Amino acid sequence: MTTPQTPGTWTRARAWLQTHPRAWDATLATAVLACMIVGSFADPGHHGGPKWGTRTPDAPSLTLMVLGAAALVLRRARPMTVLAATGALSLVELVTGDPRTPVAMCAVVALFTVAAHTDRTTTWRVALPTMTVLTAAGMLAGPLPWYAQENIAVFAWTGMAAAAGDAVRSRRDFVQAIRERAERAERTREEEARRRVAEERLRIARDLHDVVAHHIALVNVQAGVAAHVMDKRPDQAKEALAHVREASRSALNELRATVGLLRQTGDPEAPTEPAPGLHRLDELVDTFRHAGLTVEVARADHGTKLPAAVDLAAYRVIQEALTNVQKHAGSEAKAEVSVVRVGPGLEVTVLDDGPGHEGAPQDGGGHGLLGMRERVTALGGSCSAGPRPAGGFRVHAILPVQNHARQATAAEGTGNRV
Structure with a gap:
């Protein structure tokens, strides 16, 4: 001893x-x-x-x-x-x-x-x-x-x-x-770590809002339809409940993929499903059509290969805009979605001809439009949303494509040199 x-x-x-x-x-x-x-x-x-x-x-x-x-x-x-x-x-x-x-x-x-x-x-x-x-x-x-x-x-x-x-x-x-x-x-490392944590929390909060708001809105609409026709038209009620089940399953899958990012070393393996993007636009639009919303899509992006962040942002903008149409524009509204490649940017526009937005999202205290603008602005783009003079609502976003493509190329070149 x-x-x-x-x-x-x-x-x-x-x-x-x-x-x-x-x-x-x-x-x-x-x-x-x-x-x-x-x-x-x-x-x-x-x-x-x-x-x-x-x-x-x-x-x-x-x-x-x-x-x-x-x-x-x-x-x-x-x-x-x-x-x-x-x-x-x-x-x-x-x-x-x-x-x-x-x-x-x-x-x-x-x-x-x-x-x-x-x-x-x-x-x-x-x-x-x-x-x-x-x-x-x-x-x-x-x-x-x-x-x-x-x-x-x-x-x-x-x-x-x-x-x-x-x-x-x-x-x-x-x-x-x-x-x-x-x-x-050491102080610089701590400040950078705190900044990155704050940015990641904000990004995850936006993703969670987009996923939950979209799917819960669809579930709410389909559940209302099922309750309305349960006694007189049971077949239509069953179809509405099937859409509720599908929407809830999609919501759970996307929530699992988003929350999987928070797991740490040693936790069960996170889902490997790719992040949503414009390649899933048809699938997204179909969910709204099944809920009774008429949606028309026009694309002129010429098969542009988008950076992952821009692709996800475009998808979320359309998702949030259509969700707002479903919630606020009325059952007889029709929505139009256009995705156009213009010069160095990608323009995303969502229009509806609803009778009005008495419960408009900007008046309801929600975070959908705010999160949409923050997401687009973080990528160096611009986003505007407001009523149309002839009625209805318009969401317009411009996302830069070339700058992000150059940055990605430069990053890959740097990695190869290292």
Whole structure:
């Protein structure tokens, strides 16, 4: 049996310091002060490494070191101010310090902080004057010879601090940019998924409305006929009930095909019956003729092969328009359906000569005409519906064919190239 490992003391301490930046800066300032004090006792000028015990810092040098380390506690809050303060203290030490003490270490840390928290232009605008002034002060005004290694070390350490801070900032910005790009891509994927779900829900709602409204209207009419002639003409009642049965079976089949689209992986296999289109126009018209509606069809589409979306939309427009004629135009009305290919589009027109639409669909609060317009508009077409001057009702839809055919061809070409 294994026991969960607890984080070590150093891990816990580091996590605590990261959540308390001021405490971390105080700890860093203390460490820098300790390094400066220890370094002030070493004489680096001897061959074979530094020699200890030959130098002892005086009180002014210790004061400069303490002040420089104390300023580092505020390095995150006021980086430019801390750099100016530590640079001034280092400048004083370089000019007057004898023996030399490494107060410039404070300026190195402050310059690193500025470079890590500003842009590259600001970094070098600040770093170059700092490097130049401190090095020139040590060479020209300090007690050591201008070629002393301490003077060269000031120039090297300040330059490396600026470069290291800039590298840290660049890496942090790069990681942040990658994180933001990933979050933006995730948001875009979620928005696209929501948009597609909304479009699919709207499309399924339209299909369900078209299927239910059409077949239930036919069932209602035929059931009324059967009830009316049941006693006097039982043969006609049986025929009407047979049409009710056929319409209800068709409604169930189309509902099963539509709802099958909502099934997910692992569900029973969805029906494979193709979506309705103009190839089933005669079958659709026959259902209305059996219900007692006189329908005439004129087609001049010249055997045009329609994209699936356009074919389905044309079928649904005719279905909805004839359903409205059946429901609102009266039993003596006659409907005319025309499908004509005109230029780049397909024109679908449904006319009736009913006495009027007192219960017109636009007044009844239904969604048939609205769904019809939305379906056609989604394909880039136009749809109009309204009363005719001489009586009756007219539904006219123009569906683009060429644009969708080109898009389908382009999509197939892209798939083949991939």
